[in-house]
Amino acid sequence: MCGIVGILGSGDVADRLLDGLKRLEYRGYDSAGIATIDGGEIKRRRAEGKLVNLARKLAEEPLPGASGIAHTRWATHGAPTEDNAHPHIAGDVVIVHNGIIENFKPLRDELIADGRKFLSQTDTEVVAHLVAREVEKGSDLRQAVATVLPRLHGAFALAVMLKSEPDLLVGARLGAPLTVGYGEGENYLGSDALALAPLTQRIAYLEEGDWVAITRTAVEIYDRANDRVERPIVQSGASGQLIDKGNHRHFMLKEIHEQPVVVAQTLQSYLRPLEAQVALPDMEFDLAAIERVAIIACGTSSYVAMIGKYWIEQFARVPVEVDVASEYRYRDPVLTPNMLGLVISQSGETADTLAALRHLKVGGVTTAGIINVPTSSMAREVDLLLPTHAGPEIGVASTKAFTCQLAVMAALATNLARAKGKLSPEEEREIVRHLAEVPEAMSDALSRDEHIAGMAPRIAQARDVLYLGRGPDYPMALEGALKLKEISYIHAEGYASGEMKHGPIALIDDAVPLIVIAPSGPLFDKTVSNMHEAEARGAQVVLISDADGIAQAGENTIATIEMPKVHPLIAPLVYAVPVQLLAYHVAVAKGTDVDQPRNLAKSVTVE
Structure with missing residues (x-):
């Protein structure tokens, strides 16, 4: 841009x-x-x-x-x-x-x-x-x-x-x-x-x-x-001081380390701990009347959309479709009454997402936006603004904006579930409790920074890297691969772990690191089974899991990254940290321009 x-x-x-x-x-x-x-x-x-x-x-x-x-x-x-x-x-x-x-x-x-x-x-x-x-x-x-x-x-x-x-x-x-x-x-x-x-x-x-x-x-x-x-x-409220990196080597590293604070700030505007509720800003439409959700975004924000699909369908039992914004208008989507069109954008100016928003509005669709810049075009045009509070993000590769978007998505999914009568007060109390745990868990994850930096030179030698995840960790695998290729220029792909045997396993050899995102829980055994298939074919596995998961499956890996044990709802927010840090330290090991990688712009305002 x-x-x-x-x-x-x-x-x-x-x-x-x-x-x-x-x-x-x-x-x-x-x-x-x-x-x-x-x-x-x-x-x-x-x-x-x-x-x-x-x-x-x-x-x-x-x-x-x-x-x-x-x-x-x-x-x-x-x-x-x-x-x-x-x-x-x-x-x-x-x-x-x-x-x-x-x-x-x-x-x-x-x-x-x-x-x-x-x-x-x-x-x-x-x-x-x-x-x-x-x-x-x-x-x-x-x-x-x-x-x-x-x-x-x-x-x-x-x-x-x-x-x-x-x-x-x-x-x-x-x-x-x-x-x-x-x-x-x-x-x-x-x-x-x-x-x-x-x-x-x-x-x-x-x-x-x-x-x-x-x-x-x-x-x-x-x-x-x-x-x-x-x-x-x-x-404007914008600071007259140039934003600096503080004691950090790059803006991206600074912004990764800011996440516990900015996610806490974002959650504070949505959580009501005393009432054990999650609240949204006032809206001029009835959330209970929503029968279908279309989420539209680009790049990293599109992975927030994919995770949001898991959450909304699981909690609210409302069908969700996810589209990359650059394709949305051109497939002539079916717009229906009682549909919510949700756009996600850090800048609020992304051209494809803005065009999709206007397409929805022309079609008479109720719209909402998860947006970091409250004065942006999208923020001014949506029917319901769901602001994030990440602050200015300078590094081109999104980090803190991504996790703040996830926090708001969790709040939206919870509210929609309550409005649809699918969430008991006790279940909502549990969600509030788990969301309140996110900042501390992210701080714990950040303590692995030095350990991740130590393993990065080995990954930096690869020409290709594969990421695996299942359920909401599948979009996290896509996000990990995107981060790595954005700033290190290493070819990387993310896959749903069950898809490995449907083609990608042919790429596996001892020169291809395999990053497996697998918190212990109901999907852990399935993911680890796919991981073992890859190990049997020479894959160099890095397992990102909690202590229970590493004890069970970390024996034949080249490295492990231990995460705090967290509820599956908040795992994507916490596991974003090691994914970001690994990409960052690999890029530093390769000597690339971390904050301003080649050919990329922070906000894409042209189609």
Whole structure:
């Protein structure tokens, strides 16, 4: 997910623009750039790779100017080169862009036929030329942008400046977030509140289809019909301090170790220990009337959805379907009355999930969202917001957001079960007790950090790794495999343990580590039986289980990771910790970029 910062300041803005970009590094990017307007000229610096490269250029060639825009780019159209880095310039127009212009090819062909020359392979440069052409016809910047916007298909957030209007910054959004910041004699534009936090706490969120004209003293917002509108100014609450790693080597490790605290914070907003109940926020629909649930998510969040399916069907006896968001609309799903559409997203801006949510709403479906950013597009559009309290997650590979989502999913499953009359007060009391045990059990799991680090170099030598689990531990196997390949670049696959003999067992030899997630309990014997089949064929097994499970099945393994003995309900939250730590330490052993792995973005805001 690319990042945008724009400042109309009272002095030179390049340093503050660079600081804003640093606050957006967590999103993932592969090039960056800044442009200012100074003395009637557009001045620009761009660089491939990390912001340190851009900072070095700015130190060598400073950028004066009190008006500027900046960008971190995650490559879509065109390789991550300096020529393709933003900002892009066409004529007197300079522009930065998040998202994808889906119809850029016919627009580009039209512009080339009109004699315009392109210097990059990006879709963004098309927008710059379209605006520049309108300016050359006599339009001012506002008119030019308003004319061009209806021609753009896809998802975008734009920040545009014109050399001859240095006191004006124009922004627009469709399918990608954009935020206006209000200052004293200065005003700002940014991808989110975090980017603007050092500059201002007074912000307004542009709504879908809005565009905005910003000067140093005024902000004018227009809807897609070009009618002047007001959007509420709110306090962002985002910290003005750059988030740091503390004493940890990487943000990912810090965020893994934060989980007992943030999961406790999340559970505190849902558990009522004195009443022995699990509560949800107030809602305008009857949970008891829900007859079917569709859960839609991407990536790690989709594994939360899969675990949620086990829980909701087990406790509430309500049928659940789970879809990856990128496929949901395209299979033309059947939408029915008394259906709950549940979306899960850390950022609340994931493009595919947001599109699925809107598809549900058009179909008249009641919607809910498990979301970490309460001001995001999804959070504002769902009928019931179920917030997590993970705080900002900087590492691209999700950790604390995942476990907080699981905590909220457990609360939803419990409430739905009670509403459907499937849960006695005694059973709910037991659920509350077990959920309250999660933070302590996670802290216990974190005490295995050094032990897991010691075994990681052996796993780091593998080219392929398999993960096994059964029941709710099957999605945990998928999550473990995803974490490993995301940050260590080792090919990994997760399987339901009973599926091993249906094909994957052919991959087993003494060079393939097999990570088995098997807490003792009703499914333990079945999983261990499959594990023994793999061991008989040379598999190098790492068993993650509690003391009882390891005593029973750990004899022929190359390593074991002992977990506290916990109730099956909370096992996915607790067993997430060793899965995350193993991926982290393997990546460190391989020397990869743990927090910003190659080709990945924190939030995917394009399809």
